[in-house]
Amino acid sequence: MTKQKIVLVGNGMAGIRSLEEIIKLEKNKFELTVFGSEPHPNYDRIQLSKVLQGDTTVEDITLHDWNWYEKNQITLYTGETVIKVDTENQIIYSNKNRAVEYDKLILATGSLPFILPLPGADKKGVTAFRNIEDCQKMIEYSAHYKRAAVIGGGLLGLEAARGLLNLGMKVDVIHIFDYLMERQLDKTAGKLLQKELESQGMNFLMNKQTEAIVGENRVEGIRFKDGELLEADLVVMAVGIKPNVQLACESGIPVKRGITVNDYMETGIQNVFAVGECAEHREVVYGLVSPLYEQGKALAKKICEIPGEGYKGSTLSTKLKVSGVDVFSAGEINENTNTKTIKEFNDYQGTYKKILIEEGQISGAVLFGNTSESSKLLRMINQRSDIDDYLVSKKTEDGGVSLVAGFPDEEIICGCNGVTKADIVEAIQSQGLNTFEEVKGCTSASRSCGGCKPLVTDLLGLTTGTDSSLSSQKEPICECTTLSRDEVVAEIRDKNLSHTREVMNVLDWKTSEGCSKCKPALNYYLGMINPAEYEDERESRYVNERLHANIQKDGTFSVVPRMYGGVTNAKDLRTIADVADKYNVKLIKLTGGQRMDLFGIQKEDLPSVWADLDMPSGYAYGKTLRTVKTCVGENFCRFGTQDSISLGQMLEKKFERVGTPHKVKMGVSACPRNCAESGIKDVGFVGVDGAWEIYVGGNGGTHLKSADLLCKVKTTEEIMEITGAFLQYYRETANYLERTSVWVQRMGLDHIKAVIDDETNKQQLNERLNDALSVLKDPWKEAINSEEIQSSLYKSVKVPVETK
Amino acid sequence: MEKVLQRKKVSTLSELPRNLGKTVSIGSLEVALFRLNNGEVRAIENKCPHRGGVLAEGIISGEYVFCPMHDWKISIADGQVQKPDTGCVQTFGVEVENEDVYVLY
Ligand SMILES: Cc1cc2nc3c(=O)[nH]c(=O)nc-3n(C[C@H](O)[C@H](O)[C@H](O)COP(=O)(O)OP(=O)(O)OC[C@H]3O[C@@H](n4cnc5c(N)ncnc54)[C@H](O)[C@@H]3O)c2cc1C
Ligand code: FES
Numbered sequence: 001m002t003k004q005k006i007v008l009v010g011n012g013m014a015g016i017r018s019l020e021e022i023i024k025l026e027k028n029k030f031e032l033t034v035f036g037s038e039p040h041p042n043y044d045r046i047q048l049s050k051v052l053q054g055d056t057t058v059e060d061i062t063l064h065d066w067n068w069y070e071k072n073q074i075t076l077y078t079g080e081t082v083i084k085v086d087t088e089n090q091i092i093y094s095n096k097n098r099a100v101e102y103d104k105l106i107l108a109t110g111s112l113p114f115i116l117p118l119p120g121a122d123k124k125g126v127t128a129f130r131n132i133e134d135c136q137k138m139i140e141y142s143a144h145y146k147r148a149a150v151i152g153g154g155l156l157g158l159e160a161a162r163g164l165l166n167l168g169m170k171v172d173v174i175h176i177f178d179y180l181m182e183r184q185l186d187k188t189a190g191k192l193l194q195k196e197l198e199s200q201g202m203n204f205l206m207n208k209q210t211e212a213i214v215g216e217n218r219v220e221g222i223r224f225k226d227g228e229l230l231e232a233d234l235v236v237m238a239v240g241i242k243p244n245v246q247l248a249c250e251s252g253i254p255v256k257r258g259i260t261v262n263d264y265m266e267t268g269i270q271n272v273f274a275v276g277e278c279a280e281h282r283e284v285v286y287g288l289v290s291p292l293y294e295q296g297k298a299l300a301k302k303i304c305e306i307p308g309e310g311y312k313g314s315t316l317s318t319k320l321k322v323s324g325v326d327v328f329s330a331g332e333i334n335e336n337t338n339t340k341t342i343k344e345f346n347d348y349q350g351t352y353k354k355i356l357i358e359e360g361q362i363s364g365a366v367l368f369g370n371t372s373e374s375s376k377l378l379r380m381i382n383q384r385s386d387i388d389d390y391l392v393s394k395k396t397e398d399g400g401v402s403l404v405a406g407f408p409d410e411e412i413i414c415g416c417n418g419v420t421k422a423d424i425v426e427a428i429q430s431q432g433l434n435t436f437e438e439v440k441g442c443t444s445a446s447r448s449c450g451g452c453k454p455l456v457t458d459l460l461g462l463t464t465g466t467d468s469s470l471s472s473q474k475e476p477i478c479e480c481t482t483l484s485r486d487e488v489v490a491e492i493r494d495k496n497l498s499h500t501r502e503v504m505n506v507l508d509w510k511t512s513e514g515c516s517k518c519k520p521a522l523n524y525y526l527g528m529i530n531p532a533e534y535e536d537e538r539e540s541r542y543v544n545e546r547l548h549a550n551i552q553k554d555g556t557f558s559v560v561p562r563m564y565g566g567v568t569n570a571k572d573l574r575t576i577a578d579v580a581d582k583y584n585v586k587l588i589k590l591t592g593g594q595r596m597d598l599f600g601i602q603k604e605d606l607p608s609v610w611a612d613l614d615m616p617s618g619y620a621y622g623k624t625l626r627t628v629k630t631c632v633g634e635n636f637c638r639f640g641t642q643d644s645i646s647l648g649q650m651l652e653k654k655f656e657r658v659g660t661p662h663k664v665k666m667g668v669s670a671c672p673r674n675c676a677e678s679g680i681k682d683v684g685f686v687g688v689d690g691a692w693e694i695y696v697g698g699n700g701g702t703h704l705k706s707a708d709l710l711c712k713v714k715t716t717e718e719i720m721e722i723t724g725a726f727l728q729y730y731r732e733t734a735n736y737l738e739r740t741s742v743w744v745q746r747m748g749l750d751h752i753k754a755v756i757d758d759e760t761n762k763q764q765l766n767e768r769l770n771d772a773l774s775v776l777k778d779p780w781k782e783a784i785n786s787e788e789i790q791s792s793l794y795k796s797v798k799v800p801v802e803t804k
Numbered sequence: 805m806e807k808v809l810q811r812k813k814v815s816t817l818s819e820l821p822r823n824l825g826k827t828v829s830i831g832s833l834e835v836a837l838f839r840l841n842n843g844e845v846r847a848i849e850n851k852c853p854h855r856g857g858v859l860a861e862g863i864i865s866g867e868y869v870f871c872p873m874h875d876w877k878i879s880i881a882d883g884q885v886q887k888p889d890t891g892c893v894q895t896f897g898v899e900v901e902n903e904d905v906y907v908l909y
Binding site (some may be wrong): 059060065067068441442444447511512514515516519520538540541542543547551553555603792793796797798799800801 | 812814815819823826830831854862865872873877888890891
């Protein structure tokens with residue numbers, strides 16, 4: 001029997017999900033062809049916000065990689081747009097002159113961002129926020145320009161704005177209404193949200209109507225109807241989306257706002273279906289994935305000729321993906337004459353809850369600040385539950401019974417990825433999962449927007465019989481164990497455990513040999529606890545720390561020698577130049593930490609490069625002190641009030657090599673002009689007349705944070721002592737891979753101050769740190785002098801082949 | 805056309821540190837050779853299906869290697885990429901005879 005031909009137009013989330021559903025039902029019945037205008041395989045569009053905010057990368061949001069298409073024998077044409085459908089003869093035509101016949105055609109063309117038809121909207125620097133390219137454009141702009149303006153204070157606009165802030169831009173959000181997210185929130189919640197986002201650094205221009213975008217070639221600003229001007233280098237339009245229906249229109253497929261479909265996703269033309277944001281069902285066009293996935297299910301059943309009741313429409317719910325902000329809404333949002341409400345407003349803690357009730361049934365809800373009830377409310381709104389049920393459920397829940405217990409198996413827990421309660425329970429039971437992260441990894445629940453995390457955690461607790469409220473507080477160090485960092489460290493101390501495999505055995509690890517998370521973590525904890533005796537395990541180190549060089553994407557390495565305090569001399573520079581010539585170094589780059597990075601070195605050459613350099617390792621690869629950046633200071637600078645270079649060198653010499661939970665960077669500036677950027681370092685020093693200020697917990701990376709003032713001291717001895725105590729306390733109490741910025745926030749600055757202020761504590765911390773420092777040797781020297789290290793770590797094998 | 809497997813001596817056991825990988829080039833073919841904790845020696849293609857990371861430098865745990873680039877988990881036994889990621893790498897036969905390690909390719 002010849003296979004039926006299905007052609008899918010639109011290689012996006014709804015379309016591919018539909019194919020997946022079809023393949024699940026009928027593996028071999030169809031010949032599948034997909035056209036997508038974008039050059040990528042199907043990716044998780046939702047996560048573009050997280051890409052922009054720096055929490056993930058474009059590479060990591062692929063949902064279906066090329067292999068998936070191949071494995072399912074799907075013919076995929078990316079970067080190719082379908083421009084015409086001949087519905088009479090059932091053939092589609094692409095812009096690359098391809099003609100493909102179909103038995104069934106699925107249109108999943110998604111939406112187009114709505115670009116306001118303003119004068120100047122076509123200038124360089126105006127962008128939408130819809131796809132990977134938009135995202136990359138914004139990231140690129142942020143590297144060159146400072147000021148961004150986002151038009152639109154809705155979901156998309158605010159997520160974009162947060163991303164641009166993270167990228168270091170100054171961000172103005174322009175909104176036409178008097179409060180934010182007016183389609184999803186009421187005024188009270190909208191205002192609370194604005195206050196929160198303002199405290200995160202966003203600036204809002206409310207009740208503003210844009211008249212034109214101004215500038216020569218590229219954007220220079222925005223002019224408003226009231227005549228005011230705003231300067232901007234980048235303008236992001238996030239004012240809404242419109243269904244992408246051009247292809248349907250031109251091919252005579254009936255369209256209102258979207259392509260009209262019935263409950264089985266059938267359009268007005270035989271054998272043509274539509275699904276996703278381009279489709280209009282019962283006069284509604286959806287713009288969130290969870291309804292689209294339900295549509296996909298209904299569509300798949302229809303195509304596979306399995307009877308079903310079709311798609312009946314969905315209740316929409318909203319979650320804003322901005323860290324530090326919890327908002328939720330679903331169903332009805334604003335009161336009318338027929339509704340009653342339950343409202344709780346806590347101005348002090350900034351939380352707000354509103355539940356709308358129509359004829360005794362829950363019809364909508366808005367939450368701000370605390371969204372723990374979101375899943376429950378969404379479900380109740382969907383089912384139009386009695387408000388009494390909600391009030392009763394609140395009582396039982398206070399008594400400790402979670403709501404997921406009562407969910408039917410087929411209930412969708414994660415709307416973004418279409419994961420049901422049964423899927424999750426099955427995975428937990430069959431694979432013995434114990435942590436939220438494990439469930440996320442195995443089932444993809446909570447992988448995209450993260451809104452269902454509370455439900456997943458509850459379900460995990462219910463299924464494994466542990467108290468989820470407890471287990472959610474305690475974060476296991478990885479999927480191999482249920483123990484938290486503190487428990488593991490306590491056990492190592494108690495039981496005198498002495499190597500990673502012993503820890504895993506004694507503490508009942510679920511895997512016999514750990515994973516890439518726990519091995520390095522345990523190796524660190526063991527070394528921290530017993531620096532004198534513990535023998536560092538090479539195989540538990542990440543490649544860079546094992547080989548003492550930085551691996552590059554082509555498998556070569558880079559080498560950074562120490563330059564204490566960022567100071568070098570002619571002899572060292574000559575040596576570096578000679579080494580660069582001899583080993584064919586591809587790039588010499590000055591680093592942000594005031595030293596030099598030699599790129600493109602072969603692994604085999606590393607030991608001899610180090611021998612020729614004859615300089616200590618700069619540890620540019622290590623979870624340890626990286627650099628101490630310094631300004632010129634009083635010896636040359638006319639503003640300098642202190643000798644920053646000497647102090648920097650002293651710090652670097654004293655604290656280099658010692659292992660820390662994550663990398664540590666320091667900076668020493670001789671005056672408050674702060675040329676060494678001490679305010680964004682893990683430990684930063686600023687010279688003021690006759691004294692030094694010590695700042696801690698700053699970060700200049702993805703999560704930009706300014707450092708907090710720890711104290712002000714007079715002498716270098718005090719500096720060394722306080723820095724030593726601070727570092728050791730960080731070593732002893734931070735989670736592996738926790739930067740000081742996060743650690744200081746978690747522990748509280750006052751707590752850390754109190755610990756270090758105590759004279760005995762300070763001394764003991766320094767003693768323990770000195771013990772750890774005393775056993776460290778330069779790793780490059782060690783490698784140069786050891787045949788064993790060279791042959792086991794740096795030599796690779798080359799076997800010639802005979803050519804015939 | 806039939807492909808005949810070739811056999812090449814690439815190393816001796818003592819040259820292979822436990823729980824670490826070794827890069828072996830046979831002509832233009834690059835293989836990651838691992839001596840696992842249980843003593844077995846295994847060989848897979850030295851190229852992560854994600855973005856080409858060098859698997860010989862990954863952290864090994866049991867029968868899996870974690871790619872040093874973005875931490876994909878790959879079975880050294882059958883070359884399969886582990887969930888939630890997907891894909892696979894080629895595996896090669898390994899024979900150990902009197903201390904000598906041979907790769908079949
Ligand atoms: C930044 C951002 C954040 C979001 N956050 C959330 C969220 O938190 N929660 C949520 O539920 N939703 C969110 N969404 C919305 C969600 O991503 C969309 O609802 C979903 O992607 C729509 O799926 P779709 O398949 O209908 O359309 P799309 O994913 O847009 O796919 C349509 C594809 O078809 C292609 N195409 C169009 N016409 C043609 C043609 N003629 N020939 C070939 N190919 C064509 C397009 O190029 C596109 O790749 C977000 C969207 C964005 C942009
Ligand atoms: S290259 Fe291997 S995980 Fe990315």
